[in-house]
Amino acid sequence: MRILAVDDDPIILTLLVEVLRAAGFTDVVTAESGADALRAIDTTNTAFDCFLLDIQMPEMDGIELVQKIRGYKAYEATPVLMITAMSQRKYIDAAFAAGASDYITKPFEIGEVHARLRLVSSLAETRRAGGIPEHHEEIATDRPVDLARRVKLHDVDGFIDYLAMENYLLQVSRISLIGMRTFGVIIPEMKRVLAHSTPYEYESVVADMAEAISDTLKPQSFFAAHAGGGEFICVLLNCNSFDGDDFNHRLNETITEMDLHYSNGAPMSLRAVVGDDFSLKLKSPKGVSQTLVQALAAAEMVERQPQRKEPQKSSLLQLFGFG
């Protein structure tokens, strides 16, 4: 696995090289600034499989550098790990919003760096083996749509990779989780209407739905991710209560206004189903992952039993025959 490590502190770079070598990662290139890193990216003959970036650097900081790296088509999905002393929530939020995949705070535990890098390495292996297409060019073929595949949506405001979302929630402190709520959104027709579409059409519709979710959630602070097929997971970052019915209504209005069509000109009729929301307050790392799954399951339940989300009729009215 070829790694590019970027830090303005030569001591950290030397330390990282030693730590990485001890875990068997010997193909490591170092850069002491964002500009040097971009030069290394532009001139390398062999693409990098992973980036390790510091945040606080003069001139171009690590957050700007992630954005620039994500601007390269070849590196849209490449793991970017922030290794930084900036542990405040605002830096964590900004790094993930810019496209970071994971976040390790300095001073780091050597074992932690090894564990995270091994995970990245296995993802890179899977990618090389063809399990995860890395570029748009690779998926824009005539092969059948893989509805389980999670689409990277870095161009849509608030959208990050699903694994990055989990990493983000594990990184912020339990205290920060107090104001966070999560819910799932499902586009039930997605499987049916896209089963015979091209992968490009599938990606375009997923991106359109993500745009609709993003536009409807604004101006709230949020992260959202595509969970595969027609499923999306949303996390509201500073929210104590969420009106799911109102959001559902506005989201479907937005989708209708988009007036989507298939490539052959036929209208595409899609609607969204929004599940119950769940608090992430003081959840353990395992609890966070489980709650995301629970939120998606709740949206699936609404899809199967739509009447469950309709306003409950008053039992008194029902008693007197008005129900």
Place this chain on the structure above:
Amino acid sequence: MQAQDAFSAGLQKVRSRFLEQLPEQSAMIRDIWAQVQSAPDKPSPILPDIGRIAHRIAGTAATLGFPELGRLAATLEDAVTEAHDHPGGIAALTAPVTAMLQEMARAAETENQTETGAETGVQTKTGQA
């Protein structure tokens, strides 16, 4: 075992470079701090330089075996940010700057003692052999 030895040797090299830099970084902090104290009521453009030195030390010290130095560096970095955001708060920096300088000196001294001890250990083994 060879890989472990190579890793230990590599880490020791990084640790030595880290310690070699401490006297120079300590002198810079002393110098900047003296200038800041000469005009404590004026916003200082060089005060963030203390924060930058502290930031670097905070990022590496604990990993290299100096957790207390790392902790004090992080405290100093936060204190500098706080003082920079609140002009007139320079006085609050006295304690973290002093503690940091003392710990930098202690780290360098501890390392000297460790090196002496290590040499003694090697000599003993050689003697036993």
